[in-house]
Structures are given as C-alpha cells and as structure tokens.
Amino acid sequence: MKKPLILVTNDDGITAPGLRALISYMKEIGDVVVVAPDSPQSGKGHAITIDNTLFSTKLNVNKKKDASLEYSCSGTPADCVKLALQELLDRKPDICVSGINHGSNSSINVIYSGTMSAAIEAGIEGIPAIGFSLCDYSWEANFDPAEKAIKTIVKKALKNGIPKGVVLNVNIPKASKEELKGIKVCRQARANWKEKFDKRTSPAGRDYYWLTGEFELLDKGEDTDEWALANNYISVVPTQFDLTAHHAIQGLNEWGFN
C-alpha cells in the first residue's frame, strides 16, 4: 500500500520544537513534507499575504533525525498551506497536520490561532486537516505524553476521513502520560480575553502599548474543550468555516428590512 502523504505546518516557525515533534510522529505514519513559516506567526489568525512578496527556501533543519522534504516560507500559516498545495507539492496530500502549537488553541483562541488557520485553509481546499496544540507555552515543553494520542487521531482521520467542511482542533493538557485520561470530543467553550494594555513611554517620549490579557471562561458546560483540558483529557473539537449562524436567519427575516 502506498504511504499517505502528510503535509506538516505550524505557526511557531520551522525551528519550533513542537513542529519537530510532530514531524517525528508523522514519519511513522506516512511520507512527510514540511512547509512552515520562517519566523514565529503566533496570533496571526487567518491572515494571508496580498500586499507583499513570498519567499520560500528548501532546507533541512535537522537532517539526521527528520530526513524529510522541508520548505520555509516567509508568509503566514495560511500562506504556507496555499503555497504548499499550489506550488511545492507534486500531489495532493492525504492529510494536513498543523502544530504542535506551543500554547492552547482551545475555546475562543481558535479565532486568533495561526495553527488552526493553517488547518482550516487545508480544509477549505478539501484536505482532511487537524491542528494540534499543547497547553504549555514553554519552548522546552514535553510533547511526548501525547505522542500516542496524536498518532491515534491522525490514523483514525486517515481511515475514516473527516466530514466535509470540518477540521479538527485538538488541544492537549499539560500532563504526564500517567495523568492523561484519554480523548474527548467536545464543543468550543464560550470565553473571551479580558484585555489589559500595558502602557509605556518610548525613550523618545511617545506612548505605546503592549497587548496583554487574562482568559475569561464564561461557560460552565462539561461538554466543552475547557472542561476536558481542566480534567486532563485531550479535547477534539470539530471546527467549521461556514460561519453562518443558521439559527439567527429566521429572526433577522422578521426585522422587515425592505
């Protein structure tokens, strides 16, 4: 049987330890091609580069360990997927995996996430896609406890397919192998960020801000990704890019626009 072709990308950049871990896991499942940003792209959401040029370099960051085909790209995660599919790959990948992100993309974070936008971009192009994130922002984070679950999810997605219009958002709690309780299919918890702008003054006397904030969970449901993660489960949220609030159409029709 022909090995599946796996496109691997991320938003933390091509040298990120989370990407290197994902590459090593995927090499046990299929043929791997990496197209990842040449610099960190966290929080880039679904940005694409329309007013600037894109550079791409064929390279191998870690030749011995991951002897796979690798390209860096000067654009966003969504750019990487577009460039991979249209220019760099010689056939359509069987699956696209993005991550492993250094930090959570659960709940409302999915909106800001470059990791998930790469997966969503692949989904828009009709390719089964999964974003993986570990709830640990450290560059020294330990991805190994989730290795087995990540491989299980990818293998099952390759076998079952992922429904059309859906990509999977997988978040992994910061927990040891012993603490991990399993995988739970969830919905996105309702939450937002309570922003705090850290206002400072530049040496030249001009005020500026750093965006900071605190995550505010507004959802007490036990069927959410936040609940799962807080209870040491790996969360899998089926995520869609039809943003229509179908339930709101009828009510809006009663506004009597015309």
Next chain:
Amino acid sequence: MKKPLILVTNDDGITAPGLRALISYMKEIGDVVVVAPDSPQSGKGHAITIDNTLFSTKLNVNKKKDASLEYSCSGTPADCVKLALQELLDRKPDICVSGINHGSNSSINVIYSGTMSAAIEAGIEGIPAIGFSLCDYSWEANFDPAEKAIKTIVKKALKNGIPKGVVLNVNIPKASKEELKGIKVCRQARANWKEKFDKRTSPAGRDYYWLTGEFELLDKGEDTDEWALANNYISVVPTQFDLTAHHAIQGLNEWGFN
C-alpha cells in the same frame, strides 16, 4: 434620549474613502468615535499583535466634514477594537460598525477579512457589531447608493439588538441606486479561491511569489450571499464565532478514540 455611541473601524486604514463614507452616515445616527488602522490591513484575518508594540494617535483626518473623535492605531483591525474598548473609549459603545470595505467579504472571504474580524472582535466582547463591504475594490468606488440601506440596518440593529454570539456580515453589490433591489438575509455561500502563484525572480536572482487567485463558487443555492449579490441584493449573513461543527460531534464519537 441619549444618542447611541458608535465605534467605527475598518481594515483599509483611517484615510480610506469607505471609512469616511461610513463615518458620515453614522454621524446622523449617533456619536461617533473612530479607531482605525494607520495603514492598510486587508487580508489580515483575525490577526492580533502580541509580539510587537502598538501605537495610537489622536487625530482628525477631515476636520470640517467629520468632526468626530478619531484615533489611528498601528495594529490590526482586531487590535483597534481591543484598544478602543479597553483604553480609548470612556464607555461601552452601543454598536460597532466596520468598513465600508473596498471589496467583497462575502462567502469564504469572511475568513480572511480584517473588516469582519474587527466586527467579530466586538461581538466577542458582547457589543452588537456589523461589517459592511462594497463589491468594488476601487478607491473611487461610489458608496452612496447603499447609504439608505446601511442606515436602515444599523438603526434596526440598535432597536432590535443582535442575537448573542452573532455579528452581521453585510455585502453590497456594485450597483446604482435604481439597480439595488433591497436587502436579503442569507447564508454564506460555499466557495474557495483557486490560487495562482505568480513566480518571479528578484534582481539578486532569488525566486519569489505573489499570491493571486480566482474566486470559485461551489454553491448553486439561491439562499446564499453570492446569489443575492449577483442579483443586485444587499446580503446580510448572520456570522458566528462559535466555530464548533455541532453536527459532527456524534459521528466523531463513533471513531472510538479511547
């Protein structure tokens, strides 16, 4: 009665004609505060600035015509809304309007849209929000045929409220006042972009790409925004930021993860 406070933003930048048109329409409805990017931010999706500083300048681009409070911001559209709500406004706005974008944000374009991300950001913060886009990329586009409809939609939203978790994505066809047929509540059409990368070589001999593409409509429904626009209707799509594909949860539970 106290006039409503209207936060106006966009993604084409604070000097864009579409923004100036929206400001002038909104000044007839309420008190206007503008917080808009200091440079074009098209295609920035829901990017936020977490690895750079944000500058904001109080200014008045067009003092005579729009004597409203205005701020430029060095960040993305989503940054503008966050900064407005947390730092620049002294009370919560009654509504946030974003646009008028120079170009369509219908169908899958909503995913890449800075205009809509600003509206969605306000929606996440619990503020009724609407993104407006005209299907005309020209800087000399004529926004006036839609003036009446834009005011109607904003007034109705102020009166009725917008359902929690929903923001409105309004797209306006390029049409004369006589050609415009009215307003239609729609769902997001299924579509994608068929990318074409324009590959060139720099003077220094390095290959680079420009992202270009063609819009590919994959949906024959007559209840979609694309159908409405093609038939000279203004489309209103209720848009949500709970991305959960609820219909896919049951099927995924049958994968037997654990």
